[in-house]
Amino acid sequence: MSQNRLARSSTPGVSSLQRTISKKFLLPFYIIISFLFLFSEKSDFKTIRFLKALINDGITYSVYLVNAPVKLISNFGSSARHYFNFNIVLENKKLKDEIDQLNAEKRELQFSKNENENLKKVLGIKNRDDYVSVYAKIIHEDTNEFAKNLILTIGSNEGVQLGQAIVRNNVYLGKISEVNLFSSKAMVITDLNSRVPVVIPSRGVNAILKGNGLGGAQLLFLPQNTVFENNDQIYTSGSDGIIKEGLYVGKIITDNKKEIKKKKYSVDLGFKEHQLNYVSVLKVKK
């Protein structure tokens, strides 16, 4: 034992040489591994896809654990604000009024729904596919210069498939872009690559809603000389056959210019980013 120690101490250059060699090999090794990963993106092997789904699941859940204290701290501010809310009586009264108003609207809606069902029966129109919603927790939310993603706690184990819509209180948020075994990724409507077919029922106009990558979205392929008013509501049109029709997306906000050609429209989305905890994934009922 002591001889070994002596031998080690008498040749100090060996360990540093070994380290230098291993360092020299590390760089090309990691570069090769990275490129192998990249080329595996293009391959369509089931085993590779399964392995990647496993790695993704492992990373997702370990990040969730590591991140728990950070989220706790970032949520502490808003919880404290709620706790010290002194206007609670006023807020309560306001909420009661709102509930009364909503109940009245609900009764009207029920009447219209029944009427609609009866008219459909008379005209012989079949109902479109029914959807079931699966509840999912958002365990991570991330943005970079290329994409905006939400990571959900359900994957192919719950029957989640690519392209399915994610909603919160019937407000459209985005669609599933990647499915792992026990987790999935959703592309938010504000992502640069997001395109959603929408309809503005009050004007009878169809359009495509494209994310701008900066927390907003814009309407594309609008008919010429279309005029919108402030607060015109936008819903999904369902023309792609995957996303349910009639999901609320947001409302239109116009500038005050009088000339139609110079008018610019922006979209006020129906949800606020960074305030989402739970969402529902809409699946077609079989």
Place this chain on the structure above:
Amino acid sequence: MNTFLEKIKFYSAHIIFTLICINDSIFINTWIAPGPIINIKYILIFYFSFFDKGRFSITFLFLIGLIFDSLQGMPFGMTSICFILLSKLAAYLKQRRIQINFQNEFIAFGTSLLITQIVSVIILSYFSQTPFEYLLLVINIILSIIIYPIIKTLLKVFYYY
């Protein structure tokens, strides 16, 4: 006790970097600016590779890159290559400078960031089908360069480089 504190200080950079990588949106978008505007992770890699070459090892950058790709839905391995490239570029550019002043450092940062982003765009366009906005990328590079002196000053106060 002293060595323990030194160890904490040494690994604090790793912890901060990891948390920023997995919480890009929480740290940047909510508090400072909307959207993917500033690339703090690249600033940190450059700073520590330029002033303290051995702090972020290649293995560490490779693993964090993989985690980042997994969370962001990027092609697996892309960010690892970019992180390692930026780190090596920063170390190389420092080696080439005889005199290190702020101007030299600033130019080195701009050059490395530009090269890294070009490489990431090439990888993304070759290995992924998803399109992206060049304008947003340019804004990201410009704002990262502008914000670099501020973050550098904060890091300098804490790490004394």
